[in-house]
Amino acid sequence: MSDRRAALQEGLVRLIEEGKEIVCVSVDSASRFKKVKDRYPQRIIECGICEQAGMGICAGLALQGLIPVISGYATFLTMRAFEQVRTDICRWFLNVKICGTDTGFSAQYAGFTHQALEDIAILSTLENIVICEPCDYEDTLLMSQYLLGDFHGPVYMRLGARGGEENFFERHREIQMGCFEPLSAETFSGPVDVVIIALGQLVGVGMEVVERLEKRGYRVFLFNARFVKPLSVEMLQKITCATSLIVTLEEHSKVGGLGDVLWRSFQGFDRVPRFLKFGALNNFGFSGKRVALLEKCGLHAQRVEELIVRTLNNGLEVR
Amino acid sequence: MNPDKTCFAASVRKRIIEATLHAGVSHIGGSLSVVEVLRCLFNGILGIDAKNLWSRERDQLVLSKGHAALALYAVLVEKGFLPEELFQEYGQKEETVMGIHPELGIPGIDAATGSLGHGLPIGVGFALSFRMKNQPFHVFVLAGDGEFNEGSNWECLPIALHYRLDNLTLIVDRNRLQLSGFTEEMHPLEPLGEKFSAFGWDVKEVDGHNMEAVGEVLREAKNRKNGLPLVVIAQTVKGRGVVEIENKVDSHYCGISPEVARKYLDVSFQGGSGVIP
Ligand SMILES: Cc1ncc(C[n+]2csc(CCOP(=O)(O)OP(=O)(O)O)c2C)c(N)n1
Numbered sequence: 001m002s003d004r005r006a007a008l009q010e011g012l013v014r015l016i017e018e019g020k021e022i023v024c025v026s027v028d029s030a031s032r033f034k035k036v037k038d039r040y041p042q043r044i045i046e047c048g049i050c051e052q053a054g055m056g057i058c059a060g061l062a063l064q065g066l067i068p069v070i071s072g073y074a075t076f077l078t079m080r081a082f083e084q085v086r087t088d089i090c091r092w093f094l095n096v097k098i099c100g101t102d103t104g105f106s107a108q109y110a111g112f113t114h115q116a117l118e119d120i121a122i123l124s125t126l127e128n129i130v131i132c133e134p135c136d137y138e139d140t141l142l143m144s145q146y147l148l149g150d151f152h153g154p155v156y157m158r159l160g161a162r163g164g165e166e167n168f169f170e171r172h173r174e175i176q177m178g179c180f181e182p183l184s185a186e187t188f189s190g191p192v193d194v195v196i197i198a199l200g201q202l203v204g205v206g207m208e209v210v211e212r213l214e215k216r217g218y219r220v221f222l223f224n225a226r227f228v229k230p231l232s233v234e235m236l237q238k239i240t241c242a243t244s245l246i247v248t249l250e251e252h253s254k255v256g257g258l259g260d261v262l263w264r265s266f267q268g269f270d271r272v273p274r275f276l277k278f279g280a281l282n283n284f285g286f287s288g289k290r291v292a293l294l295e296k297c298g299l300h301a302q303r304v305e306e307l308i309v310r311t312l313n314n315g316l317e318v319r
Numbered sequence: 320m321n322p323d324k325t326c327f328a329a330s331v332r333k334r335i336i337e338a339t340l341h342a343g344v345s346h347i348g349g350s351l352s353v354v355e356v357l358r359c360l361f362n363g364i365l366g367i368d369a370k371n372l373w374s375r376e377r378d379q380l381v382l383s384k385g386h387a388a389l390a391l392y393a394v395l396v397e398k399g400f401l402p403e404e405l406f407q408e409y410g411q412k413e414e415t416v417m418g419i420h421p422e423l424g425i426p427g428i429d430a431a432t433g434s435l436g437h438g439l440p441i442g443v444g445f446a447l448s449f450r451m452k453n454q455p456f457h458v459f460v461l462a463g464d465g466e467f468n469e470g471s472n473w474e475c476l477p478i479a480l481h482y483r484l485d486n487l488t489l490i491v492d493r494n495r496l497q498l499s500g501f502t503e504e505m506h507p508l509e510p511l512g513e514k515f516s517a518f519g520w521d522v523k524e525v526d527g528h529n530m531e532a533v534g535e536v537l538r539e540a541k542n543r544k545n546g547l548p549l550v551v552i553a554q555t556v557k558g559r560g561v562v563e564i565e566n567k568v569d570s571h572y573c574g575i576s577p578e579v580a581r582k583y584l585d586v587s588f589q590g591g592s593g594v595i596p
Binding site for chain 2: 046083
């Protein structure tokens with residue numbers, strides 16, 4: 001299987017082999033670490049279904065110089081253990097890596113309790129933590145190396161469920177802190193009609209939208225967001241100066257997600273283009289196949305294309 | 320009884336009273352109840368000295384009941400680990416690192432606490448780390464009894480058992496009071512020892528103001544190699560040493576009048592009410 005969760009396991013094994021003092025903290029979620037468990041069972045700490053204690057234990061391990069990686073359902077890690085993340089970890093810039101799985105609609109039939117649609121909103125209130133989401137297997141490998149291995153400090157990485165993921169690229173560009181990965185060309189340059197920034201697996205929808213728009217003669221640039229926080233101001237300035245419309249796609253509530261973090265970052269900019277954010281409906285409580293849930297939220301290429309064209313044509317911001 | 324022990328504890332109590340007088344208010348009750356336990360930890364139990372003060376390669380103390388930091392500050396300054404000027408900042412300056420709750424960066428503070436129920440998980444993390452790195456250090460977590468209302472503490476009990484953390488000792492300051500009342504009247508804990516036993520922990524009870532007894536229990540605790548986590552339930556009195564507030568709900572967070580303070584700050588003062596040996 002070559003999904004993002006498999007890449008995390010591979011990435012962790014590589015880091016351990018490099019000599020990094022990685023410790024995997026499971027909250028009855030050891031499937032996230034299977035590969036590590038098979039090869040280095042002594043690197044796993046099983047806490048049982050105890051998100052708060054598990055997060056606090058990570059703080060203790062990090063204070064002693066180890067690199068704890070905790071992984072489990074993103075909803076429970078970010079909501080049940082928020083205070084530990086804020087007070088015990090972020091306040092002290094501890095080297096704890098939180099890998100939330102089953103984000104967005106990937107939990108499918110598990111429904112509301114298991115759908116992480118507010119995790120970014122919750123954690124983006126915190127200073128010091130890097131919030132990121134790789135888009136596919138290769139991207140996850142690169143981000144694991146960079147953010148779990150090389151970078152020192154708290155990280156929240158969004159991942160999906162097991163299996164059923166798309167792989168977009170065999171090779172990705174090097175990670176740069178706070179920078180989106182340009183997909184349409186080597187580097188970003190404008191002017192373009194629209195810039196699309198897609199988070200995680202929605203890069204797939206983004207690619208489809210680009211194809212449709214280009215057929216109709218629009219100039220489009222697509223980014224794989226990678227980072228929600230921090231965001232490079234220099235990069236954002238470049239983008240805002242070179243397009244008349246910015247579009248964000250995310251499997252997260254439209255409140256407080258990538259779109260809103262981006263919007264907040266534009267404060268004080270001379271020029272802010274029109275802005276369209278696509279995401280989940282608030283208090284979305286439906287179970288079902290991921291594609292069906294995306295559809296229900298309007299997170300599909302046809303609707304995104306339609307709204308972009310309408311916005312570009314009448315100059316109105318559509319919500 | 321070694322007179323030095325009483326002397327140290329008495330000085331710590333005086334410092335707590337004096338600081339409360341100057342600050343106007345403090346968590347004096349829960350600070351006074353842990354004086355003997357802290358005194359013992361820092362005199363012969365914790366392997367901490369001026370040289371390894373900033374190192375993580377030594378025994379660790381997590382004051383999980385962070386609101387009692389004044390007691391810990393007072394002990395640290397008596398030991399010479401905390402500069403006198405810094406101690407004098409407690410509740411004094413416009414802004415200070417010496418707030419109610421302990422922060423990292425203060426000499427001798429191994430974990431920042433203040434939110435109840437956070438200390439034991441951090442302590443378990445320390446103990447697991449020492450275990451993984453094969454380091455011979457011991458972790459003490461000092462928690463309140465009311466603090467054991469918090470679920471995160473109970474989450475840790477099976478974890479510590481599963482990993483056979485005999486390098487971890489939990490001390491519960493059993494003063495039978497929490498913020499707004501007596502524990503048994505609002506959120507009953509008893510039979511507390513039996514509950515820990517049922518979780519597979521080793522349990523010891525001790526008179527938390529008897530320094531000989533506390534010292535002995537903690538020394539044994541540190542040297543044990545039985546594969547079991549241990550809780551020491553220290554029977555204490557909230558506000559111990561200041562009769563006016565002893566065992567009173569209001570002692571949790573209050574001030575002290577200059578008249579009362581003077582009584583205890585007198586040079587001949589050896590522990591306040593005279594009930595302390
Ligand atoms: C999570 C959390 N909730 C509430 C408080 C406020 N608070 C501070 S001390 C305290 C009572 C603690 O009681 P106990 O643990 O018995 O301490 P002691 O009585 O020994 O001071 C409370 C509720 C807090 N610090 N943390």
